[in-house]
Amino acid sequence: MLTDDQVRRAPKALLHDHLDGGLRPQTIIEIAETVGYQGLPATDAEALGQWFRDSADSGSLERYLETFDHTLAVMQTVDGLQRVARECVEDLAADGVVYAEIRYAPEQHLQAGLSLEDVVEAVNEGFRQGEKRAADAGHPIRVTALLTAMRHAAKSTEIAELVVRYRDQGVAGFDIAGAEAGFPPTRHLDAFEYLRRENAHFTIHAGEAFGLPSIWEAIQWCGADRLGHGVRIVDDLSVGDLPYTADPARFSAADPADVTLGRLSSYVRDRRIPLEMCPSSNLQTAAADSIAHHPITLLKRLKFRVTVNTDNRLMSGTSMSREMGLLVAEAGWTVEDLRWVTINAMKSAFIPFDERLAIIEDVVKPGYVALLAEADTAPA
């Protein structure tokens, strides 16, 4: 089995990580002090980190999302945004991430008078500083931004226009996030149609707190390139007369040949629609009940285009290495599985194809060749 150190050194690609869900607790405390924010639930870093993990652990996406009030409070100034973005890149690079698409909702950073453009430029500057520091520290990483619109709000067309405006300056695509139940993706059809006319890329949070209808709308009405989470696609699987929902644990051990796919899940698999899966986050919002039986392993065995992601490193107390390590330790994943999901993620990235290929050939494959060589020479 892979050691923690080997997992950390494995090249990793990350498609689904929220900037406002990945701050260092100490940074929250320091910026709160600078900007005069007094609402923090704890004043030492360890207690604050614990508070985020516990509060996000409620089993409800809506309650999970309430914890973002505190991170957003310290991300309202150019300096705050730049620092958070820079540290995000440094933390990912130190964890072995070589490519990342980091998302955030510009509309949530306007409370202190910044414009949408100010927000995008501050974050981009932080990303560039982070890339430079990471390269200097011997951990090169490429980072791009995804701009999110909040699904309960009415700014999606404006945010989509921002994506197109900054497409050649560090912004790779668009997303919608926030509470899913009651806010179907078709509410934002105008934004998606605009992006398609502009040949722009987008992903949609779908199939996390709500099931197949949300996934179906995201793909067939909105035209999503990828699905954020998409974990509920398993509701469309069955073995004989037994639907997945009747006995999820039994499915994790099922022979793939015995599993029948419905029309929607077949479409998702056959069109190679990437699933941005986030195992630990799903445990906290009750979209899954254990790592051992998380649908990601069944979907991998059924050859869906699965990727592994962090979602919110602060709220889940996690990292890419931790997510992968959990899958290795609790769901039997191998180094070949980690390589496969990393290449899946790179193939599904929103940067140009030649740039994706270069990262696969020059960084990902050689990194795994080195790891596999270690495995071959290790004593039995």
Ligand SMILES: O=c1[nH]cnc2c1ncn2[C@H]1C[C@H](O)[C@@H](CO)O1
């Ligand atoms: O997993 C999630 N599902 C839906 N919305 C989410 C998730 N994680 C974070 N968000 C929201 C809260 C953030 O403020 C927003 C933009 O990053 O996206």
Ligand SMILES: [Zn+2]
């Ligand atoms: Zn998310």
